[in-house]
Amino acid sequence: MSIAPDTVSTSRAIGVETVGMTKAFGNLVALDDVSIRVTPGSFHALLGENGAGKSTLVKCMMGFYQPTSGTMLVNESEVGVPNPRAAHALGIGMVYQHFTLVPSLTAAENLVIARADAPRVIDWKAERRALSAFLETTPFKVPLDVPVSGLSAGEKQKLEILKQLYLDQRFLILDEPTSVLTPDEADEVLGLLRGMTEAGDLTILMITHKFREVTAYADDVTVLRRGRVVGGGRVRDLSVDDMSRMMIGETEIRESAERASHRQPALKLELAGLFADDDEELPAIEAVSLKIHAGEILGIAGVSGNGQSELIEVLSGQRLLKDGRIFIDKKPYEPERGQMDTFKVFGFSEEPLKNVAVPRMSVAENMAFRTFDKAPISPFKGWLSPPPMRRQARALIAAYRVKTPSTEEPIENLSGGNVQRAILARELSGDVDILIVANPCFGLDFASVAEIRAQIMDQRNNGAAILLVSEDLDEILELADTVAVMSEGKITYQSPMVETDRATIGHAMAGHH
Structure with missing residues (x-):
């Protein structure tokens, strides 16, 4: 039973909203008046084909791009996000499609050097104690003293998420987070994140193309097409066919022929x-x-x-x-x-x-x-x-x-x-x-x-x-x-x-x- 996002009382999770966000690159309008509301403690999926504007939207939210027009709200207060550091200060972090960890360093070293206030001389005994205490507060477990190059893809993805939690980011944008994971690893990672949203510890906005993950883990979905919001709503009210139709519009989709049987094939x-x-x-x-x-x-x-x-x-x-x-x-x-x-x-x-x-x-x-x-x-x-x-x-x-x-x-x-x-x-x-x-x-x-x-x-x-x-x-x-x-x-x-x-x-x- 999931907790309705609006009823979480002791929530650490934050809500983020874009209002009329537009981004033009010369004559190309990549985002056209996009308004999207991600409520605190919800798991929100962002769908759309390549070129639909998903990446442009999250780059505006993270401060990599400045929108041509439109505003952003965090917990219903208007904010400016001039750069990614400003986004991080607001509690907004992003887990990218490709790993951003240093392979030769251990998990512990990757976490500590990610901090803006990492000391020049690091007391590793104290840091490891603090990291162990931090890990006790999260459902994600990774070995701290193993070089990242020795971790599985699933452990690396968990470490990327842990890094954001360690930096106290309470609104996570995930860009195709399961693209390098096995189905088992994908279900484990998304299941753990879903649990954190239900507990009110985290809000998730996930870019994905996998409908199975949307229907299994997301509360809400927004669909972009050609830079505009074309639909969305509560996932439980939508079928996969509904979502795919929003993504493609009136484009004709070719059906595959029935699978023919072959007798004694050579x-x-x-x-x-x-x-x-x-x-x-x-x-x-x-x-x-x-x-x-x-x-x-x-x-x-x-x-x-x-x-x-x-x-x-x-x-x-x-x-x-x-x-x-x-x-x-x-x-x-x-x-x-x-x-x-x-x-x-x-x-x-x-x-x-x-x-x-x-x-x-x-x-x-x-x-x-x-x-x-x-x-x-x-x-x-x-x-x-x-x-x-x-x-x-x-x-x-x-x-x-x-x-x-x-x-x-x-x-x-x-x-x-x-x-x-x-x-x-x-x-x-x-x-x-x-x-x-x-x-x-x-x-x-x-x-x-x-x-x-x-x-x-x-x-x-x-x-x-x-x-x-x-x-x-x-x-x-x-x-x-x-x-x-x-x-x-x-x-x-x-x-x-x-x-x-x-x-x-x-x-x-x-x-x-």
Whole structure:
């Protein structure tokens, strides 16, 4: 039973309100008359797609930006926040998406040096006594004398939150706080914070894109779209569909096709005992063995940094294989352009401008990377014919609904979702036997996510063997037929999806198997 935020009598938590907050960068209005009220002792979720204004809003609240117009209230009194130090003085702190701790220092050292009044000569015996007493007042427990580099992701996130509590911040802004956590760690951290809001010790404003976390932990939600507040209310009164509709407006969302069944599918892709090193020549993947059949999506789950990116680099020919073999249709396979063509191997990954596109080249040129040396684009060796290249691009742009001013626009000028659609069009326009994808929907808008997942399902239903690496467990639960968990470079768990569940996969991701 949660305590209604307005009835907390001995609350240390503070309330924060923005009134008509507007922020313009030149002609771009990033925030347009945003009023949001976060009551003391509440857990408030802030939803919105990339570019909706969430980050701009919290940066104005923290004093990183000065609003063009509008005001901010703390406990119903108007305040000025000229810089982050002023925000901290008001009791407002922020836990960022990426850790801000010093890895070589212990948890205790990180906490003490974060204080504005940290002495030049530190009496560590006295400080440790004070820290131990402080920890007794919080539900968060972390080892004080272990270097941060030796802590788990969950312990680091707890330490980031502890640092804010230690600095007496009573209104915490959390920016995607669970993005590097296993499901178990995420539930533990959010559960502890929820308990502190219910006790009246803390107020939370959380930026998230995970509806499961909103429905499980938040009291209230505010939804931003294109810099404006478009909806919100008590979470218990809203469905996930209500919230997603507020986020996307009238945008058409593509539904995935039903999952087709395949009788006695052939083995298409086999990874046999793969070993590879990372950039420091330390083991990155060890003895990775997987089999994927025609019409099957095998999803690899895992927290970032457990060898997934090195595995994708090996399979795309960007990293040397130290040992092991890759087979397609039981024949040896080397990931280079000629064999990719022969075996019909295609793929795409997160941040395509960094990985699989040339930013300054045109949309048409990027779409022709697979076909530039074949007729009709290359009617004879060493000669490129632009008209067929543009015709091909126009057809793909129409088929995959890529929004671009023209085929000749540099691909770097497109939005993230449209860059990914353009690469998707290139990679799926041929006859696909093997598809290798990594975090394909990372940072994309709702409509693009739905489109890309539907395209992946279409390829599966058409008989392609698909390896899907994703840090988004919901994506794997939605798409995969088989799930494998990667931890410390090894496959530590594998199961047909119908024989497992979120909790079991989450435990495996956390190292319990």
